[in-house]
Amino acid sequence: MWESRTKTDLIIEVWEKLDCESVGAREIEAIEIAVADRFGAGAVDSPMVIARLLADEGAVLRHAEILELDVKRRLESPYDAMFRNVLKFADFKQALISIRRLENLRRKFAAENDKEGLRLVRETALRGKNRASMIAGNEKVDAQKRAEKAEIAEWFTLWMQAPEVFENWVLLRQNSKDFREKFENRF
Numbered sequence: 001m002w003e004s005r006t007k008t009d010l011i012i013e014v015w016e017k018l019d020c021e022s023v024g025a026r027e028i029e030a031i032e033i034a035v036a037d038r039f040g041a042g043a044v045d046s047p048m049v050i051a052r053l054l055a056d057e058g059a060v061l062r063h064a065e066i067l068e069l070d071v072k073r074r075l076e077s078p079y080d081a082m083f084r085n086v087l088k089f090a091d092f093k094q095a096l097i098s099i100r101r102l103e104n105l106r107r108k109f110a111a112e113n114d115k116e117g118l119r120l121v122r123e124t125a126l127r128g129k130n131r132a133s134m135i136a137g138n139e140k141v142d143a144q145k146r147a148e149k150a151e152i153a154e155w156f157t158l159w160m161q162a163p164e165v166f167e168n169w170v171l172l173r174q175n176s177k178d179f180r181e182k183f184e185n186r187f
Contacts, residue, residue: 007039008053015054023054024062025069042119046070079120087128092183095152096170098128099159106163122160129156147182 004010014034018027028047035044045053047070051061074080082105089095102125109117135141136150155173159166173179 002034002038004038007035007043007045010035010038011050011053012057015057015059022060022062023051024065028066028069042116047073079117082117083120083124087124087131089128089132089149089152092148092152092174095128095132095155099125099155099166099170103159103163103166125156125160129153129160132156151179151183 002010002013004013011031011034014031015023015027018030020027025047028050031050032044032047047066051059051066055061086098086101086105088098102121106118106121108114109121130153132149132153136146136153138146141149155166155170158169162169
């Protein structure tokens with residue numbers, strides 16, 4: 001039915017087919033359905049993101065309706081509270097706590113065969129890894145802090161690849177001569 005190959009193009013195509021004077025909750029919901037049908041529920045952006053894209057294309061927005069729909073969507077997600085503030089890695093202890101929380105969520109979702117929950121766990125861990133890697137590669141950041149973030153990125157990588165062995169591995173890693181020399185008094 002839809003010709004678009006990308007999500008952005010699909011959003012614009014649906015909006016154009018709706019041929020509406022302005023965009024509000026009804027139009028956003030129609031776009032959400034089309035995106036979910038074509039790309040899966042996980043690809044559906046928040047109403048505010050969709051509205052911003054359409055505004056950039058020249059759409060006139062019914063702001064109150066869109067804001068109300070956005071609040072409704074945020075309250076509907078059973079995952080929001082579980083993932084709120086889960087990702088912290090200012091230091092090794094926070095990173096370890098974050099990975100352990102993600103592991104607890106992973107086990108819970110795996111036991112419940114909750115594919116969306118598992119996807120969100122992986123997405124969150126990947127976001128942590130990418131943020132740590134970005135800081136590790138930033139030449140403006142202190143060399144010691146960059147080394148810590150590179151180590152933390154490695155922790156996220158290993159956990160995503162083999163969560164079953166992570167606890168044993170991280171314990172061995174922290175007790176290794178290399179780790180102690182690099183990060184003396186940091187853990």
